[in-house]
Amino acid sequence: MIPSVLTPALVLILGALLVVFFRGRAKSAYLLLLPVLVGCLMLTFPQGKIITAQFWGYDLVFLRVDKLSMIFGTIFCIMTFLGVLFALQVKDDMQHVAALIYAGSTLGVVYAGDFLTLYIFWEIMAVSSTFLILASRTKEAKNAGYRYILMHIVGGLFLLAGILIYAQANSSLEFNYIGLNGLDSWLIFIGFALNAAAIPLHAWLPDAYPMGTPTSTVFLSAFTTKSAVYLMARCFPGAEPLIWIGAIMVFVPIFYAVLENDIRRVLAYSLLNQVGFMLCGIGIGTALALNGAVAHAFCHILYKALLFMAAGSVLHMTGKIKCTEIGGLYKTMPLTCLFCIVGAASISAFPLFSGFVSKSMIVSASAHEKMALVWLVLQFASAGVFHHAGIKVPFFTFFGHDSGIRTKEPPWNMLLAMGIAAFLCVFIGVYPAPLYSMLPFPVDYVPYTGAHVVGQLQLLMFGALAFALLILSGYYPPEIRSANLDVDWFYRVFFGRFLYPVLDKSLNGLNAMAEKRVLGIVGAGGKVLQGFITRVLLFFSVNAWMLMGYRGKRLELKKHKLYTDVQAGTLPVGLGAAISTLFIVLVYMIT
Amino acid sequence: MYFCFEHHVAESLPKTHFVKSGKDMKKELKIFDNPRNVQRLLIGFYLSLAMLLASEFFIHKHASYPWENFFGFFGVYGFVSCVLLIFLAKGLRLIVMRKEDYYDT
Numbered sequence: 001m002i003p004s005v006l007t008p009a010l011v012l013i014l015g016a017l018l019v020v021f022f023r024g025r026a027k028s029a030y031l032l033l034l035p036v037l038v039g040c041l042m043l044t045f046p047q048g049k050i051i052t053a054q055f056w057g058y059d060l061v062f063l064r065v066d067k068l069s070m071i072f073g074t075i076f077c078i079m080t081f082l083g084v085l086f087a088l089q090v091k092d093d094m095q096h097v098a099a100l101i102y103a104g105s106t107l108g109v110v111y112a113g114d115f116l117t118l119y120i121f122w123e124i125m126a127v128s129s130t131f132l133i134l135a136s137r138t139k140e141a142k143n144a145g146y147r148y149i150l151m152h153i154v155g156g157l158f159l160l161a162g163i164l165i166y167a168q169a170n171s172s173l174e175f176n177y178i179g180l181n182g183l184d185s186w187l188i189f190i191g192f193a194l195n196a197a198a199i200p201l202h203a204w205l206p207d208a209y210p211m212g213t214p215t216s217t218v219f220l221s222a223f224t225t226k227s228a229v230y231l232m233a234r235c236f237p238g239a240e241p242l243i244w245i246g247a248i249m250v251f252v253p254i255f256y257a258v259l260e261n262d263i264r265r266v267l268a269y270s271l272l273n274q275v276g277f278m279l280c281g282i283g284i285g286t287a288l289a290l291n292g293a294v295a296h297a298f299c300h301i302l303y304k305a306l307l308f309m310a311a312g313s314v315l316h317m318t319g320k321i322k323c324t325e326i327g328g329l330y331k332t333m334p335l336t337c338l339f340c341i342v343g344a345a346s347i348s349a350f351p352l353f354s355g356f357v358s359k360s361m362i363v364s365a366s367a368h369e370k371m372a373l374v375w376l377v378l379q380f381a382s383a384g385v386f387h388h389a390g391i392k393v394p395f396f397t398f399f400g401h402d403s404g405i406r407t408k409e410p411p412w413n414m415l416l417a418m419g420i421a422a423f424l425c426v427f428i429g430v431y432p433a434p435l436y437s438m439l440p441f442p443v444d445y446v447p448y449t450g451a452h453v454v455g456q457l458q459l460l461m462f463g464a465l466a467f468a469l470l471i472l473s474g475y476y477p478p479e480i481r482s483a484n485l486d487v488d489w490f491y492r493v494f495f496g497r498f499l500y501p502v503l504d505k506s507l508n509g510l511n512a513m514a515e516k517r518v519l520g521i522v523g524a525g526g527k528v529l530q531g532f533i534t535r536v537l538l539f540f541s542v543n544a545w546m547l548m549g550y551r552g553k554r555l556e557l558k559k560h561k562l563y564t565d566v567q568a569g570t571l572p573v574g575l576g577a578a579i580s581t582l583f584i585v586l587v588y589m590i591t
Numbered sequence: 592m593y594f595c596f597e598h599h600v601a602e603s604l605p606k607t608h609f610v611k612s613g614k615d616m617k618k619e620l621k622i623f624d625n626p627r628n629v630q631r632l633l634i635g636f637y638l639s640l641a642m643l644l645a646s647e648f649f650i651h652k653h654a655s656y657p658w659e660n661f662f663g664f665f666g667v668y669g670f671v672s673c674v675l676l677i678f679l680a681k682g683l684r685l686i687v688m689r690k691e692d693y694y695d696t
Contacts, residue, residue, distance in 0.1 A: 258680040259688070331619040367655035375656070379665075383672040399623065406619070450650035455659070458643050459669035465640060466673035468633070477681045483694060485687040492694055 012104025061113025159191025196228035203488035214312035238285025246280025292361025310340035328402030348390035
């Protein structure tokens, strides 16, 4: 049996607070031990609601264990280990602490069986991940982190509003399938959708993720969006809007990914595209589609992390990550290059790599439901993914034009983390049975049929032919140092330059006018009130001081000091709190 | 050829500018500096494309949609998708591209 209060979230969050007490190798060992501990803890979980409590008449479920939460818990645990291993050489403790709290709160979200627990971990997740963006300590990162947290606070408020209405209507905080019906479900849906970076609420992701440090972006890429995918799969399977949101998400970001210059921003846009596949699968909502979405989330976390690790290694070793600045790095980073290609092959869903066994479930599910348009869009996006994430990322980083940069492989721990991730990508692709056995529904799906393998290979290889011909003929759009406008323009420019001055003039003008009018009346009343408050304070304080043994001159001095403090408004907060407490105690004693 | 061009550029630049010591130079992989290797890679690539098309005769298709039965449907679709992707992206650039410091000013 497990101790009755230890949840994976608590182990990681409390464990994170102790990181600062370790140094050197002990710290490395400790950091790696935490996710291993969580993994062992998870092995002992029986099915069902394990840890529950009561709060104001509501049932709280800290640990709900079923197949859906277990598979996400497992992959988040693996990812925490890989992320920690990859970041082992980082000297900045703040990053380790923030990353562990972030991973822990994500596990809290995944295992939460009620909305209050969910909401608390949801907000911890938003705050801790912001620190991972700020960890770069550049001006751009600071600004991006600020925009990031603002967006997530807005999303959190939508969620909170939805939860409050939901709790009122159902007189319970526990949740499972909700479905889109009524205001509360839509508010909750919007809250989840923002974290899933669903278009049009997606712009925070490509804005903020590329600003992280080489190691922190690896964490960022894994947790927030996929925990939202988990919640969508639990609460809104079969919600039709998700099909269309998903279809738009697989489609639009790939154009941006083609244009982007920053490799990590290319990967951020391809992350949106991949989450689109998952949301689409959840929207279709059949057992096959949901299995596909969950399996795809599992594989995606691994290969996306692998790609961000490869990009992070390049950034760590060269300090550069823009297509226009790097190239030809295969010469001195052959292993990193190899791992990057494995990640690229996996995200492109090449046969024998992990993406193939998961993504094809979603595509097949759309075919079973005879959704021809969705099917065509998904196939188009599959070719597009291969184009930008499968070819562009490794080509412009490791091949392409020789930038002249000569560097070395990254430290052993980074290579090891990439190696493990790459191994898992290939292992799942070659032998998907263990993954399939973890899926929420029984799996009756065979990915490796002749027609499917040949069809997929044709799709990818002829896509590659297009790339090769366009590059050789010079029609391929050159990489340009640029900023490409996205939806975030609305809050970065439209709001900042146009809406803000209008609001400033109108609302603050209103304030100023109101102040003038109201101040005259309030000012007179205020004087009277001040005297009254002073008297009340003195009454209670003098009683308290006399209880404490102050007499004579010392009492006079105290009274005088309090009087002047109140008049000047410099009363210490602690004293105010103490007096209000005393007031309550007195009231209790009298009644 | 794109690769050949790069090869000449790399040749024409002073190597000492980039390489710290002779020891590092030995460690480098240079396989694609040789245009013949690039040529071989491309030939292998084209051959595999032909084989993929040919293999369609030997597999049993179980199509969900009628168009999947057309010969080489997936190849054509993949090729057209990628060409379309590139040209639409080029068009998108006209609308969304700004200077790199657009948001800073």
